[in-house]
Amino acid sequence: MRIIDKIYIDGQFITPHGTEIADLQNPSTEEKIGTVRLGDVEDAKAAIAAAKRAFPAFARTGKRERIAMLEHLSDAVAARNAELTEAMATEYGAPQYFTGFAVVHAASSFRHMAEVLKDYKFTRRIGRAEVTMQPIGVTAAITPWNSNYGFICAKLATAIAAGTTIVIKPSEMSAVQTQLLTECLHEADLPMGVFNIVNGRGDVVGAEFSRHPDIAKVTFTGSTAVGRQVLRAGAETLKRVTLELGGKGPNIILDDADLNRAIPTVLRVGLMNSGQACIAGTRVLVSEARKAEVIERLRVEIATFKPGMPSDPAVMIGPMVSQKQYERVQAYIRLGVDEGAELIAGGPGRPQGISHGWFSQPTIFANVTNDMRIAREEIFGPVLSVLSYQDEEEAIHIANDTSYGLQAYLHGTDMERMQKLASRLDCGRVVINGAPHEPLAPFGGMKQSGIGREFGSFGLDAFLEPKAVLT
Numbered sequence: 493m494r495i496i497d498k499i500y501i502d503g504q505f506i507t508p509h510g511t512e513i514a515d516l517q518n519p520s521t522e523e524k525i526g527t528v529r530l531g532d533v534e535d536a537k538a539a540i541a542a543a544k545r546a547f548p549a550f551a552r553t554g555k556r557e558r559i560a561m562l563e564h565l566s567d568a569v570a571a572r573n574a575e576l577t578e579a580m581a582t583e584y585g586a587p588q589y590f591t592g593f594a595v596v597h598a599a600s601s602f603r604h605m606a607e608v609l610k611d612y613k614f615t616r617r618i619g620r621a622e623v624t625m626q627p628i629g630v631t632a633a634i635t636p637w638n639s640n641y642g643f644i645c646a647k648l649a650t651a652i653a654a655g656t657t658i659v660i661k662p663s664e665m666s667a668v669q670t671q672l673l674t675e676c677l678h679e680a681d682l683p684m685g686v687f688n689i690v691n692g693r694g695d696v697v698g699a700e701f702s703r704h705p706d707i708a709k710v711t712f713t714g715s716t717a718v719g720r721q722v723l724r725a726g727a728e729t730l731k732r733v734t735l736e737l738g739g740k741g742p743n744i745i746l747d748d749a750d751l752n753r754a755i756p757t758v759l760r761v762g763l764m765n766s767g768q769a770c771i772a773g774t775r776v777l778v779s780e781a782r783k784a785e786v787i788e789r790l791r792v793e794i795a796t797f798k799p800g801m802p803s804d805p806a807v808m809i810g811p812m813v814s815q816k817q818y819e820r821v822q823a824y825i826r827l828g829v830d831e832g833a834e835l836i837a838g839g840p841g842r843p844q845g846i847s848h849g850w851f852s853q854p855t856i857f858a859n860v861t862n863d864m865r866i867a868r869e870e871i872f873g874p875v876l877s878v879l880s881y882q883d884e885e886e887a888i889h890i891a892n893d894t895s896y897g898l899q900a901y902l903h904g905t906d907m908e909r910m911q912k913l914a915s916r917l918d919c920g921r922v923v924i925n926g927a928p929h930e931p932l933a934p935f936g937g938m939k940q941s942g943i944g945r946e947f948g949s950f951g952l953d954a955f956l957e958p959k960a961v962l963t
């Protein structure tokens with residue numbers, strides 16, 4: 493049993509003022525693995541006050557100092573890779589292919605920001621003006637449970653590069669992972685108050701961070717519904733916001749696609765992170781001409797996406813993070829059946845041979861139309877919808893006919909054609925033929941998938957305010 497009863501303020505692990513205790517569970521077994529003592533509004537205020545005190549000196553640090561801090565942070569996270577991986581498997585249930593990537597990705601986000609910082613021009617001349625990019629002020633980060641390390645590290649890295657101090661509220665469901673990660677970050681020996689991490693409920697600590705007048709900017713990753721609340725709460729003091737929200741990514745198989753290559757990629761990006769990924773390509777679009785062939789291939793090949801325990805290296809689909817999330821996914825699977833979509837793989841209930849844990853079956857619906865709720869709403873589980881199109885125009889129309897706009901996928905053989913189609917998709921990123929992640933390229937959504945961009949120099953810009961001095 494893990495008892496998490498500390499939060500991190502002013503460079504120290506302290507007992508929170510808040511007294512509420514929440515249970516922590518292993519989603520693969522449904523067993524209680526520990527408890528977390530949650531911070532309250534007083535704790536949120538104390539964290540903000542610490543970050544505010546640290547801000548003036550930190551804002552004056554130079555590039556060299558900040559690069560050194562980023563390198564220390566990266567090393568400190570990488571040094572405890574094995575423990576971080578283990579915690580993520582136990583508390584979140586992520587399969588090994590994902591935990592292996594997640595810790596490396598989290599540690600490398602500091603290195604990537606150090607690289608950006610080396611070349612970043614904080615001072616630029618524009619005519620008579622000298623324009624300086626200055627740190628935006630105390631920032632609040634609010635993060636979800638589906639990649640706890642990655643979101644905390646990416647946001648912290650950007651704050652350090654910009655010279656802003658930060659308060660962080662991770663998901664209350666990730667407290668074991670947060671505790672370990674905080675111990676790593678503490679090892680980097682940053683000045684007191686530069687970063688502060690408070691476990692707590694969203695509607696308590698998250699809400700205080702979103703409305704407190706001393707917070708200049710909120711960087712939020714989570715659901716679109718909560719993103720709206722963060723935006724509203726910040727409006728009173730005109731906070732700058734970066735919102736990374738939900739998605740319903742189109743996963744478009746063009747009629748010239750080589751299915752031997754495309755089908756495994758379509759399934760991989762559709763079911764990534766057990767379907768608990770904002771960037772998952774959950775709407776599979778296929779031409780009428782190839783529909784029968786594609787559906788048959790998907791039906792057969794989804795069987796290679798083995799559900800099960802994170803201890804099994806062959807597992808590709810882990811459990812849903814919580815009972816609530818499991819029930820939500822189950823409700824959507826039942827809804828798909830009720831809406832008249834054709835179930836071609838999976839369905840309600842747990843996968844065969846699994847009697848415990850919040851596992852959902854990898855599920856595919858065919859004959860889905862874009863007005864069905866399973867095609868419009870983010871399910872956040874291993875559930876794919878196959879929709880068909882007559883021609884390229886209709887494919888683009890269906891792809892863009894959504895309130896989301898985060899990440900789209902194209903599969904085909906004619907690169908020039910795919911580049912043209914990519915320019916017509918209303919989303920922040922388009923991935924062609926399963927191309928690997930580019931950590932320095934901007935990441936974020938159009939429409940209700942968010943506001944602003946993270947990563948690379950675009951991400952850094954969003955933690956800075958330009959000031960023009962005219963002479």
Ligand code: NAD
Nearest residue numbers: 635636637662663694695698699714715718736737738770
């Ligand atoms: P969530 O919106 O429920 O919670 C996210 C965070 O916000 C948590 O820390 C939560 O405690 C906090 N929160 C809840 N209510 C709040 C309030 N009133 N004020 C301030 N903070 C509050 O999301 P989740 O269930 O943790 O994560 C899943 C969602 O995150 C999905 O919709 C997914 O698409 C989205 N997501 C987006 C991205 C992206 O980069 N675009 C990445 C990962 C996840």
